Amino acid sequence: MARIGWGxxxxxxxxxxxxxxxxxxxxxxxxxxxxxxxxxxxxxFELRRYPALLVAETVQRGRRDRALGNGFGLLAxxxxxxxxxxxxIAMTAPVLAQVEGKGAxxxxxxxxxxxxxxxxxxxxxxxxxxxVPERRVAAVKFGGRADNQSLAAKEVELREWLDKxxxxxxxxxxxxxxxxxxxxxxxxxxxxxxxxx
Numbered sequence: 001m002a003r004i005g006w007g008x009x010x011x012x013x014x015x016x017x018x019x020x021x022x023x024x025x026x027x028x029x030x031x032x033x034x035x036x037x038x039x040x041x042x043x044x045f046e047l048r049r050y051p052a053l054l055v056a057e058t059v060q061r062g063r064r065d066r067a068l069g070n071g072f073g074l075l076a077x078x079x080x081x082x083x084x085x086x087x088x089i090a091m092t093a094p095v096l097a098q099v100e101g102k103g104a105x106x107x108x109x110x111x112x113x114x115x116x117x118x119x120x121x122x123x124x125x126x127x128x129x130x131x132v133p134e135r136r137v138a139a140v141k142f143g144g145r146a147d148n149q150s151l152a153a154k155e156v157e158l159r160e161w162l163d164k165x166x167x168x169x170x171x172x173x174x175x176x177x178x179x180x181x182x183x184x185x186x187x188x189x190x191x192x193x194x195x196x197x
């Protein structure tokens with residue numbers, strides 16, 4: 001039997017990983033995102049008006065990464081019908097995360113527009129169906145992996161842009177993640193959002 005070199009094995013593994021990442025990237029690009037009106041735009045910054053959004057949400061305690069991971073798992077279990085009867089709910093983008101009191105985070109999945117509060121399957125423990133009211137939101141877009149340092153830096157930039165534009169914040173910062181962990185850092189799309197008074 002011919003011996004296969006480690007280089008060929010490594011090349012095969014890299015090829016499979018790249019194909020998998022490409023699959024998830026293309027799948028996520030076709031995910032529904034909430035419709036909104038862009039009121040103002042300047043480079044990476046936008047002022048947007050969103051309609052009311054129907055969401056599945058959970059509050060998780062702990063550091064951001066742990067809370068986001070736990071919340072994502074619980075909400076994914078709900079939409080993919082892992083522990084309930086009924087049909088699956090399509091994944092949308094972005095996943096939203098916002099500080100909720102001391103040491104806790106509110107994680108939200110936006111529900112696809114074909115669902116209403118009355119037609120959504122009943123969620124299990126730890127998941128609630130809610131509505132984010134119509135609002136104006138300032139956003140700053142950026143790529144790469146969203147770690148605590150980059151999110152904090154983008155929040156500072158967004159608050160400086162709000163001041164320059166004569167706008168007042170009406171809430172704390174919210175993080176919007178458009179990609180799954182399978183997507184390589186350079187292809188990721190993230191935002192920091194702040195509701196505007």
